[in-house]
Amino acid sequence: MTQTPADQQSAPSPDQLREQIEHTRHDLGLTVQALADKTDIKARARQRAGELKEQAVLKAVELKAQAAKATSQVQDKLPDSVNDKAAQAAGQVRATTARAGQMWEEKAPEPLRQKTARSAQLARDHRTVLLAAAAGITAIWLVSRRKKD
Structure with missing residues (x-):
C-alpha cells in the first residue's frame, strides 16, 4: 500500500512526536505521583492530624474568647x-x-515527687495539645448535649 499525499500531510513530524511523547511522559509522571501520594498512608495521616490539630487550636482560641467574654459579663453584673x-x-x-x-x-517520697515533676513538665511542654484535646472533648460533649435536648 502506498501513501498518498494526504497521508503524508496528516502524519506528525518527528518534532511533534517528541513533543507528544514528552507531554505523555509528564502526564504519566503526574499520575504516578498522585497514586503514590494516595498510597502513602502515614503522610496522609500526618496531614490529617495537622489539619485536625489546627482546627482544634482555632476552636480552643474561640472557646477561650467566649469564656473570657462570659466571665467579663458575669463579673460586670x-x-x-x-x-x-x-x-x-x-x-x-x-x-x-x-x-x-x-x-x-x-x-512525699522522693521517687514520687520526681515522677510527678516529670509529668507536670510534660504537661507544660505539651500544653497546646492538651488544651486542644480538652477543647475538642468539650465541643463533643456540648454537641451531644444539644442533640439530647
Missing part, C-alpha cells in the same frame, strides 16, 4: 460585695494550696 468575697476566697485557696505544696514537699 456582680455586686462589689460578691467580688470582694470571691477575692478573699481566692486568697484563701492560694494560701491553702501553698500549705499543701509545702506538706507535699516535706512528706
Whole structure:
C-alpha cells in the first residue's frame, strides 16, 4: 500500500512526536505521583492530624474568647460585695494550696515527687495539645448535649 499525499500531510513530524511523547511522559509522571501520594498512608495521616490539630487550636482560641467574654459579663453584673468575697476566697485557696505544696514537699517520697515533676513538665511542654484535646472533648460533649435536648 502506498501513501498518498494526504497521508503524508496528516502524519506528525518527528518534532511533534517528541513533543507528544514528552507531554505523555509528564502526564504519566503526574499520575504516578498522585497514586503514590494516595498510597502513602502515614503522610496522609500526618496531614490529617495537622489539619485536625489546627482546627482544634482555632476552636480552643474561640472557646477561650467566649469564656473570657462570659466571665467579663458575669463579673460586670456582680455586686462589689460578691467580688470582694470571691477575692478573699481566692486568697484563701492560694494560701491553702501553698500549705499543701509545702506538706507535699516535706512528706512525699522522693521517687514520687520526681515522677510527678516529670509529668507536670510534660504537661507544660505539651500544653497546646492538651488544651486542644480538652477543647475538642468539650465541643463533643456540648454537641451531644444539644442533640439530647
